[in-house]
Amino acid sequence: MEIGLTFMANTGPKVPQIIKLLDWEDKEDHYIMVMERPIPCMDLKSFVKLHGERLDEWTARKVTRQVIKAADVCIKRGVFHRDIKMENLLANQHTIQVRLIDFGCGVLIKKFAYEDFSGTKAYCPLEVTVNGRYHAKLTTVWSAGRGVRHKEHQKTAPVTATLLFSVSFVSGGLTRVAFPSLHSGLSVLRGRKVLVTSGALT
Numbered sequence: 001m002e003i004g005l006t007f008m009a010n011t012g013p014k015v016p017q018i019i020k021l022l023d024w025e026d027k028e029d030h031y032i033m034v035m036e037r038p039i040p041c042m043d044l045k046s047f048v049k050l051h052g053e054r055l056d057e058w059t060a061r062k063v064t065r066q067v068i069k070a071a072d073v074c075i076k077r078g079v080f081h082r083d084i085k086m087e088n089l090l091a092n093q094h095t096i097q098v099r100l101i102d103f104g105c106g107v108l109i110k111k112f113a114y115e116d117f118s119g120t121k122a123y124c125p126l127e128v129t130v131n132g133r134y135h136a137k138l139t140t141v142w143s144a145g146r147g148v149r150h151k152e153h154q155k156t157a158p159v160t161a162t163l164l165f166s167v168s169f170v171s172g173g174l175t176r177v178a179f180p181s182l183h184s185g186l187s188v189l190r191g192r193k194v195l196v197t198s199g200a201l202t
Contacts, residue, residue, distance in 0.1 A: 003031060005103040009079045017070035019090070019101040038092060038099060045086040047093060062096050064144075070100035071140045078109045080136040083119040084143040109136050 006021045014020070023034040044063070048055060055063065067089060074081050083105040090099045105119045113133035117124055125142045127134040 002104045002106070003033060005079050005081075005106040005108075006033065008077050009074050009103065011077060015070070015073045016097060017066045017099055018073060019099045035101075038090060038097070040094065041090045041092050041099075043087050044089040044091050044098065047091040048086070050093060059096060063091065063098055066098035067100070067144050070098070071144050074100070075109060075137060075140060079103065079106055080109050080114075080140070081106045081143070082117075082139070083123070084140070085120055085123050085146075 003021075003024045003026065006019070007024075009018050010021050020036040021033065022036060025032040042050070051059070067084065071081065071084060081100065081103060083102065084100065088100065088102045090101055091097070107114070107118070113135050115133050117128045117134070123143060123146050125134045125139045127139070
């Protein structure tokens with residue numbers, strides 16, 4: 001499944017925010033994937049640590065725009081990644097280009113709800129706990145915000161925060177991304193808080 005989903009995510013015009021699949025080989029008991037290796041790069045968690053555990057507003061916006069772009073393209077191409085998190089995002093520390101990697105927990109998009117959760121439990125959408133089911137688009141919005149939340153700030157983040165981005169569902173994707181001022185007060189997107197505090201990813 002991972003090979004197929006990665007291939008689907010790469011089908012069409014090249015999107016630099018998604019890791020490129022160069023080749024693959026499917027064996028009886030395992031498979032081999034040959035991926036591009038951006039140089040230099042590190043996962044986003046290491047990138048945030050490199051910047052003193054905090055990102056300034058400009059960097060946070062640039063990173064988040066690229067995460068949203070990758071998620072949008074995946075959905076439009078029929079792929080539900082299901083595991084967007086800092087460890088699955090590669091960042092070039094010089095250009096701040098971000099790439100989404102690891103489609104191992106992904107599944108094909110469907111209109112109806114999913115019941116079996118696959119991914120990192122710490123990033124599990126609230127719908128799974130409350131309703132025992134979740135939907136691809138809404139969960140992707142949750143993951144895009146929750147996935148770039150730095151775990152080190154979870155216990156220390158202030159109660160007051162501001163909306164980092166808002167997303168509209170257009171033409172089957174997650175387009176029309178808006179970035180309001182970081183001083184506009186607390187906002188909620190379809191019941192999901194996508195937050196940033198003091199310019200730091202939280």
